[in-house]
Amino acid sequence: MLIRFLIVALAILNLGVALWWMTPRPAPATAPDVRETGVATLELVPMDAVGAAAPAVPAPTGAAATPAAAAPAPTPATAPDAARAAATATATPAAAVSAPPPSPSPPQQQCASFGPFPSREQAQAAQAALRADLSRSQLREVQPKAASYRVLTAPAASREEAQAMARRIVEAGFSDYFIIAQGEDANAVALGQYRNREGAERRLATLVAAGFPARIVGNGVEAAASWWLDVAHADTASAADLHKRSGAAQRQALECARLR
Template sequence: MLTRLLIVLLAILNVGVALWWLAPRAEPVAVVPPAEPGVASLEVLPSPAPGKVGPAAPVVAGTEVSASAALIATPAPAAAAEAKPAAQPPAATAAVEAKPEPAKPAENKPAEIRPPAVVQCASLGPYATQAQAQAAMSALGTDAARPRLREVPGKAASSYRVLIAPAASREEAQATAKRIVEAGFSDYFIVSQGEEANAVALGQYRNREGAERRLASLTAAGFPAKLAASGTEIAPSWWVDTATAGAATPASLKQRAAAAQQQSLDCARLR
């Protein structure tokens, strides 16, 4: 019995629900709250038919319009789609205007061209020894360019004689010759005529070295002998070859080097 009663109740409930869904319903009415004094009420405009856009409806100031109506009534202008650059603040504009102009590069002026100094070359000398020439070259300092020492070989005489100066008379010359023999020397004779008359000759040599050895032995024995060259003899000498530097001239270099002579020199020989 209880089971049948529950089945009947469930059937009644299903029929009631079905009748409720099938019953016609009234449209819900929106409840509009009362407007405040001084505020316009909301007015909803009817939507136009699909595919047809009507003229834009005027919008009353102070009223609100639905989103669909606003999109249909007010098309977005093309200019609004483009992004407008933000206005630059006044401070930034002032900073741009106050930016100083870049400094102009200094104009490169052409360097003053001076004519090159005239280089002259000269030989300074002669000096009897290499040491004297070296000291003269050091005295030139920076006024000399590419200085160098140069030796000039001497010229030997045709022969060399060793003799004792002429005596006042023939007898005095013979007495001197006797003392020379007693000292152990030989090879002598007495000059009888000419500028060297009454001189005692003690030998004639083809080279200077042999004559100097004979002279040294006689001098050591106490005889006043001397060396005489036959023909022209030129002793070896030293020269300083150099070029001028700066404002120096060959004449000024000659004075500084205490040279007796100054000879012109081809500068190509100093390279």
């Protein structure tokens, strides 16, 4: 029974809603067009009328029409003058900043060696004579050189004593020896001949450590020690003129990197 009652009630409600929608109702009232005093109204112009005539702007309602003050149109010279002023303002800072003058390049240096001087004092005198034109200078000693070098023991009193010394040297583990038979070094034991002094000095050190006093003797013509003057000078000074003023017999090229 309850379900039947609900179905009948729902049908009655649906019928009532349908009748309400079908009943004619009056159109809603349109709000009156209210115009404010002193305010111009805007009227729409049909699209086909655009271009035929410019729309007229009606005068304000209820008030005297006051013509609006028109903004003055720019004169033809205004735009070019503004562009010229902007260009001038832009170019002024650039003109104020001037490029710095290029720094002068340092003079090119040249290096040379003057010598040989027989003594340190003569090399120092040449250095003092050239000092005003030199940027750097140093004195260099060249050690004497021989064609070859020999390591010798002291000469013995007799041939027999020299032979006894030679046996002792062999028993100590040394080889490459011979006994000198004549000359100012007769009866001395020679223990090797070397082309450079460094090798002879190493041989001498081993002999002395083993208890055999020995010495180094140069063979051939041996030059005396000499001194050289190494200099660095600017290219404004002539190397030939410096050589002449130094009084040196020779002039040799020198890498500036070797000059301390």
